Amino acid sequence: MSSSKNPSSSLHEKAGISPPEITNVAAINQIKKNRRQQPSSAELIDGILNGNITSLSRAITLVESTNPEHTAKANEVINGCLPHANKSIRIGITGVPGVGKSTFIEAFGSFLTQLGKKVAVLAVDPSSSLSHGSILGDKTRMEELVKDENAFIRPSASGDTLGGVARKTRESIILCEAAGFDTIIIETVGVGQSETAVHSMVDFFLLLKISGAGDELQGIKRGIMEMADAIVINKADGDNIKKANQAKLEFNRALHLFPPKKSNWQPKVTTCSAITKDGISEIWDTISQYFVQTNESGFFPEKRKEQNQFWMMETINEQLKLNFYNQPEIISQLEQNKKAVQNDEISPFTAAQSLLSVYFKK
Amino acid sequence: MSSSKNPSSSLHEKAGISPPEITNVAAINQIKKNRRQQPSSAELIDGILNGNITSLSRAITLVESTNPEHTAKANEVINGCLPHANKSIRIGITGVPGVGKSTFIEAFGSFLTQLGKKVAVLAVDPSSSLSHGSILGDKTRMEELVKDENAFIRPSASGDTLGGVARKTRESIILCEAAGFDTIIIETVGVGQSETAVHSMVDFFLLLKISGAGDELQGIKRGIMEMADAIVINKADGDNIKKANQAKLEFNRALHLFPPKKSNWQPKVTTCSAITKDGISEIWDTISQYFVQTNESGFFPEKRKEQNQFWMMETINEQLKLNFYNQPEIISQLEQNKKAVQNDEISPFTAAQSLLSVYFKK
Structure with missing residues (x-):
């Protein structure tokens, strides 16, 4: 293709009158001006407690910021919201890509808002800073829920470490609850230890699966099944119904092999279709039953x-390690110590002691 | 019962000639004198490398001591032994009390020494400092092995923390290997996280079970089955044989549910009897097969x-935490922060930050 302009080409556009601006410049300037006027933490708390979504979004943005000034302000807002949070149920949802998490959350979330619930959907996805938001990034996959005024959807915070992402999500939960959201859904994908992090911040942990050919249970990440309070086999519609029921049997048998949970809750296996909506209400029944049972036993608040x-x-441990491994003296000696240990030149304990004495001598 | 002496009682013993000493006082004094003359670390290393059991025992005693002088000397000995350790296979054995661990180790260990192996049996039992040695404490349960000159049995080190006990056992492994022991057996019971600690110091992890009535798989601690490289159903003799074979089937089915191991090793389930010795040689075949396969793939050295x-x-992390939580300022503030966090008065992150700023300001 030639890049030179050809005036006789019909693709050539003659100079003429500019088309009218499609956006209202005055309105944009007003928005920009408003943005610059950052509300105080007291104003944010007030807004959040009144269910103002703009205040909630802004506070979450502060939580996610790496600017120390923002962090300080975020802490004020969180501590102001804390006494008003906590009246909710927090549900973790995990499942490998392709299992239909977004369509499931869309269907399940819409079902809940129709029950009169206020639903916040957050995510823990430490990979999103690399892939620029693999989950919940594309809100269009939750078309209905995103328009629902009783739903609030926020993509995963980005961050270098899972610890950082998890902290931000956990603080966002508090803000959402203070803003009146009574059902918090935390989505995650099986990346690194993200399920464990999500499991440590939710009341109920749901594993989403689909039925496949052959052995249903192979390929489930170690430990995930032990964490699940419910296993839901999604896409149980059309030709899939039979296979989904077969998978349900297999999972039930497998769950039976695990020792009883500390909660005394017997994990449930159900099937559902995010398309036909079959089985969606049963999932909520299960969660409600869990909520009642564990509140009665005192396990829930405990x-x-x-x-x-x-x-x-966890925060203390993380910060202690961060401080240690960021010392220039440690950085300069760590690698050679690691190598010496790997090659059995010094014992792991001697190597650790030598680094620790450098650190504590400072 | 009256405590006053009754001279007319037949229980009254007349004064007479003292019986001869049943112990040789001169010999005892010689032993005490020898004990006082502590060998140097060079002498200990030399003794260990020559397979001297007294040197080995003394070095392990140094490792187990809490005296800082002993610790320094122990480190010298360990680092001197390190280049000569590592030529061994380390086998972890776990199982709940009653499963017959001692009799199994007695039978298995004797089988190995008959093959010309040198077998060291150590233990990780953090409860032993409370119960004064619940496992391996009673060497009489390993009558045959304890007399075997190619076997070395050492009860669990005591200590306040699992980390401490685990460190001591791990250092003892190095000393045993340097002394020429080529098969190291580490026994543990399911107390707290002791299995995880043992799993992190052995090459091969064996779960010992017995067949019971009904569901064989209930009651296995979370995660243990995922760690096992072999499951051995013990006491498969007499009337138990049928039940043991049934249990074998069930475990095989359950293992099939787990995802493949990083080692690519498919865990094996076998039955055995420590009494009839049936199945003992098969266990060694399995372990040998594992050794060959994982050495070929490079997994073993890796x-x-x-x-x-x-x-x-792990040692670094433990020491960092220990230092933090032992600061008087932290001790005095930790409990109130914990309480405030539990009652949702401040966020976990704010509480952590306030403690951390106290710690790092020092």
């Missing part, structure tokens, strides 16, 4: 307390 | 390198 404490300790 | 590195990092 688990939340434990989770709070877990996140405090 | 795993050992990873384990070395793991223990270095």
Whole structure:
């Protein structure tokens, strides 16, 4: 193809009157001006407690910021919201790509808002900073829910570490709950340890599966099945119904092999279709039943307390390690110590002690 | 019962000539004198490399000591032994009390020494400091092996933390290997996280079970089955044979449900009797097969390198936490922060940050 202009070509456009602006410049300037006027933390708290979605979004943006000033402000907002959070059920949903997580959340979330629930959908996806939002990034996959005024959808925070992403999501949960969302859905994909992180911040953990050919249970990541409070076999429609029921049997048999959970909850296996909506209401029945049972036994509030404490300790441990491994003296010696240990030149304990004495001598 | 002496009682013993000492006082004094003359670390290394069991025992005692002087000397000995360790196979054995671990190790260990192997049996049992040695404490349960000159049995080190006990056992492995023991058996019971610790220090992990009535798989601790390279159903003799074979079938089916291991090793289920010795040689065949397969694939040496590195990092993390939580300022503030976090008065992250800023300001 030639890149030179050909004036006789019909593709050549004659100079003429500019088309009218398709956007309202005055309105844009007003929006920009409003953006510059950052509300105070008191204003944000007030807005959130009044269910203002703009305040909620702004506060989450502060939580996600790496700017220390924003972090300080975010902490003020979170601590102001805390006494008003906690009245909710937090549901973790995991499943490998292709299992239909987005369509399931769309169907399940819409079902819940029709029940009068207010549903917030968040995500933990540490890979999203690389892939620029693989899950929930494309809100168009939740067409109905995104327009629903009783639903709030927010893509995964980005961050270098799972710990960072998890912290941001956990703080966002508090903000959503203070804004009146009573059902929090946390989506995750099986990347690294993200399921474990999500499991530590939710009340109920749901594993989404589809039926495949042959052995249904192969390929489930270690430990995931032990975490599940429910396994839902999605896409149980049309020709798939028979296979889905077969998969349900297999999963039930497999779950039976695990020791009883601390919650005394017997995990349930059900089938559903995000298209025909079959089985969607049963999932909510299961979760409600879990909520009642574990509240009666006292497990539910106890688990939340434990989770709070877990996140405090986890943050401390992470920061201690971060500080240690970021010291220039440690960085310069760590690799050679690792190599010496790998090659059995010094014992792991001597190597650790030598690094620790460098660190604590400072 | 009266405590006053009754001279007319036949229980009254008349004064007479003392019976001869049943112990040789001169010999005892010689032993005590020898004990006081602690050998140097060079002498210990030399003794260990020559297969001297007294040197080995003394070095392990140094490893287990909490005296900092002993620790320094122990480190010298370990680092001197390291280049001569590593030529072995390390086998972890776990199973709940009653499964017959001691009799199994007695039978298996004796089988191995008859093959010309040198077998060291160590243990990780963090509960032993409370119960004063619940496993391996009673050497009489391994009557044959304890007299075998090609076997070395050492009860679990005691310690306040699993980390401490695990470190001591791991260092003892190095010493045993340097002393020429080529098969190291590490026994553990399902207390806390002790299986995970043992799994991180062995090449091959064996789960010992017995067949019971009904569902064989219930009651297995979470994660244990995923760690196992072999499951051995013990006490498969007499009337038990049929039940043991049934259990074997069930375990085989259950193992099939797990995803493939990183080692590409397909875990084996066998039955055995520590009494009739049936199945004992098959267990060694399985372990040998694992050894060949994972050496050929390179997994075996790679795993050992990873384990070395793991223990270095683990020691660092443990020490960082220990230092943090032992600061008087942290101790005095931790409990109130925990409580505030549990009651949702402050967020876990704010609580962590406030403790961290106290710690790092020092």
